[in-house]
Amino acid sequence: MPTTPTVLAIDLGGTTVKAGLVSGVGDVLYQNKLPTLPDKGPDVVIGQIEAALRDVMEKGAFPSLSAIGIGAPGVVDDAGVVKAPPNLKGWDEVHLAEELSERFPGFKVVVENDANVAAIAESKFGAGKQFSEFLFVIWGTGVGGGIILENKIFRGPSGGAGEIGHISIDHQGPACNCGSRGCIEAYIGQRYLSQRTVEKLNAGATSSLPDLVGGDLTKIEPVYLAQAAQAGDSFSKGVLVEAGTLLGVAIAAVMNTLDLRISIIGGGVSAAGDFVLEAIEESVRRHVLKPLRPGIRVLEATQGNAAGLLGAAGLVL
Numbered sequence: 001m002p003t004t005p006t007v008l009a010i011d012l013g014g015t016t017v018k019a020g021l022v023s024g025v026g027d028v029l030y031q032n033k034l035p036t037l038p039d040k041g042p043d044v045v046i047g048q049i050e051a052a053l054r055d056v057m058e059k060g061a062f063p064s065l066s067a068i069g070i071g072a073p074g075v076v077d078d079a080g081v082v083k084a085p086p087n088l089k090g091w092d093e094v095h096l097a098e099e100l101s102e103r104f105p106g107f108k109v110v111v112e113n114d115a116n117v118a119a120i121a122e123s124k125f126g127a128g129k130q131f132s133e134f135l136f137v138i139w140g141t142g143v144g145g146g147i148i149l150e151n152k153i154f155r156g157p158s159g160g161a162g163e164i165g166h167i168s169i170d171h172q173g174p175a176c177n178c179g180s181r182g183c184i185e186a187y188i189g190q191r192y193l194s195q196r197t198v199e200k201l202n203a204g205a206t207s208s209l210p211d212l213v214g215g216d217l218t219k220i221e222p223v224y225l226a227q228a229a230q231a232g233d234s235f236s237k238g239v240l241v242e243a244g245t246l247l248g249v250a251i252a253a254v255m256n257t258l259d260l261r262i263s264i265i266g267g268g269v270s271a272a273g274d275f276v277l278e279a280i281e282e283s284v285r286r287h288v289l290k291p292l293r294p295g296i297r298v299l300e301a302t303q304g305n306a307a308g309l310l311g312a313a314g315l316v317l
């Protein structure tokens with residue numbers, strides 16, 4: 001019997017609901033997943049969460065469970081109300097913590113935004129373990145983040161802190177889907193980065209990238225850029241280095257504002273290779289004030305796909 005507490009964790013995504021039984025030291029003792037069924041509305045999705053949890057409780061056969069941590073997309077307020085997650089239909093405002101407390105009486109239920117949850121996973125169990133302060137950035141479909149201060153997530157007054165993706169690096173830059181211009185996400189978020197890559201190829205750049213997608217440029221995604229770069233394609237490498245350089249500008253703004261030195265980068269694109277992290281780090285160093293420069297470090301997140309469950313567990317551990 002472990003002496004540390006064991007808790008239930010949920011990683012709610014647009015496609016799957018993952019549930020797990022997680023020990024106090026971050027071991028996932030048992031896990032399962034169910035389809036989210038995002039088009040069927042909140043009641044069905046909450047039903048899937050409940051079913052996944054009940055299965056874990058049964059199969060995990062662990063006595064004295066009393067806490068559930070949940071990572072969810074969208075903005076999550078202090079009361080555990082999930083607001084407008086982009087991939088869940090009909091979720092303008094859903095009181096997820098209350099709904100689950102009713103289904104699991106006596107359990108402590110904590111809900112947090114998924115980027116913040118991934119930051120907590122790195123802080124408690126991953127690359128951020130040795131740092132009490134850092135910025136976590138998740139670079140994938142969009143660009144999100146979480147701020148860890150004094151070993152705790154900084155949520156801001158309404159839970160919306162850490163939206164690094166919407167730091168503008170050019171007020172006349174490309175339009176972002178948030179309504180602003182020049183947001184870093186509008187340069188390096190999956191769709192935007194793919195678009196810009198296709199534009200460059202159409203303008204005559206030489207690359208092995210078109211071969212990777214069978215000549216269909218509409219299929220280009222950052223994951224192929226990463227693949228091509230790793231296989232030695234200098235065009236793809238150049239696109240990712242440029243993207244990393246731009247991300248570094250946005251990160252530097254946070255380092256300067258909060259007097260931070262460390263950033264930890266997660267998400268699919270950051271795994272393309274060390275050269276991306278190096279490009280980010282060089283750019284951050286170039287764009288922060290001189291006194292901050294010596295300590296600047298950009299590290300790769302280590303928790304990958306497990307971050308959702310581990311960070312959710314971290315909410316109640």
Ligand SMILES: [Zn+2]
Binds near residue numbers: 176178179183185186
């Ligand atoms: Zn924006």
